[in-house]
Amino acid sequence: MSFITVKNLNKTFKVYERNSGLKEAFKTLIKRKYKLVHAVDDISFDIKKGEIVGYIGPNGAGKSTTIKMLCGILKPDSGEITIAGFNPFKDRVKYVKNIGVVFGQKSQLWWDIPVMDSFDLLKDIYKISDEDYKKNLKELIELLQLEKFLHTPVRQLSLGERMRCEICASLLHNPKILFLDEPTIGLDAVSKVRVRKFIKEINKKRKVTIILTSHDMQDIESLTNRLIVIGHGKKLYDGTLSGIKHKFSRTKKLEILYNNLIKTPEVENVTILKKEKDKILLEVDMSNQTISNIVKVYSDYCEIKDINVYNKTIDEIIYELYKGLNL
Amino acid sequence: MRGYISYFKAELKAGLQYKTAALSGLTTQFFWGIIFALVYTSFYKHTTIQDINLKELMDYVWLNQAFFALIYIGINDETIINSIKDGTVAYELLRPYDLYTWWYVKLVAKRYALVLLRCVPIVIFACFLPVPYNLSLPFSIFTFLMFLLTMFLGTILVTTINMIVTSLAFFTNENRGISSIIYTIADLLEGSQIPLPLLSGVILIIASFTPFRFIEDLPFRLYSGHIDITTGFKDISIELIWIIGFFIIGKLILKKALSKVSIQGG
Numbered sequence: 001m002s003f004i005t006v007k008n009l010n011k012t013f014k015v016y017e018r019n020s021g022l023k024e025a026f027k028t029l030i031k032r033k034y035k036l037v038h039a040v041d042d043i044s045f046d047i048k049k050g051e052i053v054g055y056i057g058p059n060g061a062g063k064s065t066t067i068k069m070l071c072g073i074l075k076p077d078s079g080e081i082t083i084a085g086f087n088p089f090k091d092r093v094k095y096v097k098n099i100g101v102v103f104g105q106k107s108q109l110w111w112d113i114p115v116m117d118s119f120d121l122l123k124d125i126y127k128i129s130d131e132d133y134k135k136n137l138k139e140l141i142e143l144l145q146l147e148k149f150l151h152t153p154v155r156q157l158s159l160g161e162r163m164r165c166e167i168c169a170s171l172l173h174n175p176k177i178l179f180l181d182e183p184t185i186g187l188d189a190v191s192k193v194r195v196r197k198f199i200k201e202i203n204k205k206r207k208v209t210i211i212l213t214s215h216d217m218q219d220i221e222s223l224t225n226r227l228i229v230i231g232h233g234k235k236l237y238d239g240t241l242s243g244i245k246h247k248f249s250r251t252k253k254l255e256i257l258y259n260n261l262i263k264t265p266e267v268e269n270v271t272i273l274k275k276e277k278d279k280i281l282l283e284v285d286m287s288n289q290t291i292s293n294i295v296k297v298y299s300d301y302c303e304i305k306d307i308n309v310y311n312k313t314i315d316e317i318i319y320e321l322y323k324g325l326n327l
Numbered sequence: 328m329r330g331y332i333s334y335f336k337a338e339l340k341a342g343l344q345y346k347t348a349a350l351s352g353l354t355t356q357f358f359w360g361i362i363f364a365l366v367y368t369s370f371y372k373h374t375t376i377q378d379i380n381l382k383e384l385m386d387y388v389w390l391n392q393a394f395f396a397l398i399y400i401g402i403n404d405e406t407i408i409n410s411i412k413d414g415t416v417a418y419e420l421l422r423p424y425d426l427y428t429w430w431y432v433k434l435v436a437k438r439y440a441l442v443l444l445r446c447v448p449i450v451i452f453a454c455f456l457p458v459p460y461n462l463s464l465p466f467s468i469f470t471f472l473m474f475l476l477t478m479f480l481g482t483i484l485v486t487t488i489n490m491i492v493t494s495l496a497f498f499t500n501e502n503r504g505i506s507s508i509i510y511t512i513a514d515l516l517e518g519s520q521i522p523l524p525l526l527s528g529v530i531l532i533i534a535s536f537t538p539f540r541f542i543e544d545l546p547f548r549l550y551s552g553h554i555d556i557t558t559g560f561k562d563i564s565i566e567l568i569w570i571i572g573f574f575i576i577g578k579l580i581l582k583k584a585l586s587k588v589s590i591q592g593g
Contacts (some may be wrong), residue, residue: 068417070378071421072421073417073418073420073421074417075586092420092473093423093424093425094424096420096423097423099421101418101421103418106415106418108418108421110337112341112343112344113340113341118337120337121330121333121334121337124329124330124332124333124334125330125334125422125423125424126330126423127329127330128378151450247395302577318497322370
């Protein structure tokens, strides 16, 4: 049974444009030119309860637009969204009680109110019972290590501190679904790791379904197994992370450090990327060639000191994916 | 309901943080009060004005300064306007509350926070000024109670107007134009600049038909006894109709606006 069902979702924006210059500015007073941008173009997918799904795509691909429609704050032009039995836009007020949302770039806390007051306010907004609130708050404060700045106004927090508070705020009412839109943007390494660890834990403990968008591939890699890739508003890939790796990562890089190379040997399915006096960097098509074979061939021509094999990073794979699809 | 009350309290508390701003506001109010008191007093020395006597006028002047923040129509909330302009308003919709009520509460809380920091020093100061420049005691206990009630309703009314003007920002993206036109006219018809009894001709006729006069003219003149209780009750019933009307219009505009809101970027 799928928990989140999205069927043939569409959203088009009118983007007004005008050329530069004063004359053009006057022209727009009479007639405005615009173009239609299909931010989301016929997207469908299903998500099961308790899944963590990475929703990725380059800038302007339509990620945030989709998330906003899933959250019920943007009206789809056409298509169907059913989440936990609700139609997000139509049943907004009832529906939003079931979701928690964190937007990395926008704060949802009240900026001139201390963190703890913000939480208390949320308690009343979501009508959380005293008992649940106390229990929840204690657990979240501990996990996210918030004690130190609970009484500081939000405007005085550092980005990492604020983000942890945002995450805490989004979970106080025990939501069934958590939307995380670039939750680690701008965070330092320590905070990133902390946030990731927390997300994993909360998913495991509370069976929260999580939809995550991020440009940070390490986020995706450490958190999700399922990936939905979109570009130009269209769904391009929906499957496992290892699947995408397998599909787009047929090549590996091989570096050989050597002494006394007699001659550079020619090996099939291998391209030379860089050659220096004492080392060479090769790209190997793994579908028709093996590392051991190359090493064997090279050992006849030189004395091998060391070899390094580089797998493609997920960043490179995604880059290639986008490039391959002309994004 | 509990959520809205907590929000009111939180906003009130947040508003009370800004003490320097309050101090500068206070200074301005003292300044204007003294100027008006001096100008009107010298005015009355050389003319005879039937419509309102000097004592009643002084009450009007000082109450206007003391409760300025409750009744001045041009008090906007920049954070709301900006959230409409940059699209962050969408994120308000992630919460399970009615946005109209939510913003309404915020605007009212802001007014009360501003007035709480200012009204007491001004009232005390004005009471102890020498006659005829001073603020007198209320005409009677009944008119005083009526004054409190109409002050409360005045804030309710002016905020429903603010909500309409604020919601219009959705359609224009920049509502300073609309708001400054509406607010300037309203400010005049409210009696903020010149007390309504001193107006004459067409402007007075217009003022007596528009709802703006209920915002401050009604409570201040009830206080000094210039309007009697019977007229007061009649005015209150008309005011209530305006409040309901503006409330419905504001809600409809906001609903319409939210259904077509589009959020760019992000």
